[in-house]
Amino acid sequence: MADGNDFSDLLNDLAKDIAAEARIAIDDAKKLLANVGPLVLRWEQEARAAEAAGDDELAASKRTSIRHIRAAAVLDIAQHSVVAQDKLERAILTAFDRAIALLP
Amino acid sequence: MTRRRGYIPVLFILALWAAGCASPGFVRGVKEYAPLVATELRAYATKDTESDTATRASRIAYADALAEAAMQDPVTLQAVESAWAPAREPYGLYLDHDPKLDPDERGLRVGNMARLDRLIQAEAGRWIYGRR
Numbered sequence: 001m002a003d004g005n006d007f008s009d010l011l012n013d014l015a016k017d018i019a020a021e022a023r024i025a026i027d028d029a030k031k032l033l034a035n036v037g038p039l040v041l042r043w044e045q046e047a048r049a050a051e052a053a054g055d056d057e058l059a060a061s062k063r064t065s066i067r068h069i070r071a072a073a074v075l076d077i078a079q080h081s082v083v084a085q086d087k088l089e090r091a092i093l094t095a096f097d098r099a100i101a102l103l104p
Numbered sequence: 105m106t107r108r109r110g111y112i113p114v115l116f117i118l119a120l121w122a123a124g125c126a127s128p129g130f131v132r133g134v135k136e137y138a139p140l141v142a143t144e145l146r147a148y149a150t151k152d153t154e155s156d157t158a159t160r161a162s163r164i165a166y167a168d169a170l171a172e173a174a175m176q177d178p179v180t181l182q183a184v185e186s187a188w189a190p191a192r193e194p195y196g197l198y199l200d201h202d203p204k205l206d207p208d209e210r211g212l213r214v215g216n217m218a219r220l221d222r223l224i225q226a227e228a229g230r231w232i233y234g235r236r
Contacts, residue, residue: 039208058204064140065209068216071137075219078133082226085127089230 007095014091018084025080032073040066125178130227134184137220138174141195142167148198166191181227188220 047062125131149155149163166187173179173187199205199213 039212043209061202061204061209064144065205065212067140068209068212071140072212072216072219074136075133075216075223078129079219079223079226081129081132082127082223082230085129086226086230 007098010091010095014087017087021080021084021087025077028076028080029073032069032076036069040069126181126227127230130181130184130223131179133220133223134174134179137216138170138184138188141191142171142174145170145191145195145198148202149194162190163194166194181224185224185228188224192217 043062043065047059047066050056050058050062146164146167149160149167152160152163155163170187170191173183176183195217196214199210205213
């Protein structure tokens with residue numbers, strides 16, 4: 001039969017899993033950030049040049065590209081956070097089921 | 105036994121919380137990305153002179169549905185999946201055809217499509233209490 005130590009082990013494993021997921025998210029962010037600076041600078045310069053030339057459509061497209069970089073970061077973080085939440089839910093709900101099973 | 109029983113109300117509340125809506129990460133990702141795709145797809149469909157009227161109208165409808173799925177409260181996996189599936193291919197066509205995009209811009213957008221796919225997959229794989 002399960003006891004309090006089982007919950008403790010479960011939560012320790014969970015903490016390790018979530019820390020590992022956070023490390024992957026940080027590595028992804030580092031990779032993305034390594035390329036962001038030059039791209040944002042280039043696209044912002046192109047957007048300003050397009051505006052000066054009266055091409056608002058091209059300027060908007062370049063600024064949308066900058067927003068896509070931000071979206072890439074958010075989507076990466078989101079994916080890792082969903083995986084981490086999934087692990088959290090699994091551990092908590094498994095503990096819940098075990099606790100119910102302990103009832104006399 | 106009393107100590108063990110003490111876990112139960114806390115775990116029950118957490119279980120109810122976990123069984124609820126889409127995860128915050130999923131909602132955040134969709135709200136950031138889907139409007140960009142919807143705007144670009146709508147603009148492409150509106151200006152496209154090669155496709156027939158019905159094709160353009162359906163692409164505008166896909167763009168609108170995607171934007172709406174991201175604005176819903178609450179945002180749901182089902183709505184996002186249903187809106188993204190038909191919008192994906194025409195959005196890919198837009199990326200192939202827009203001369204304003206340089207290879208880096210195109211590559212970034214293609215990468216983001218794959219990112220949304222992975223996010224949807226992760227959300228769909230969530231282990232929801234009561235749906236095991």
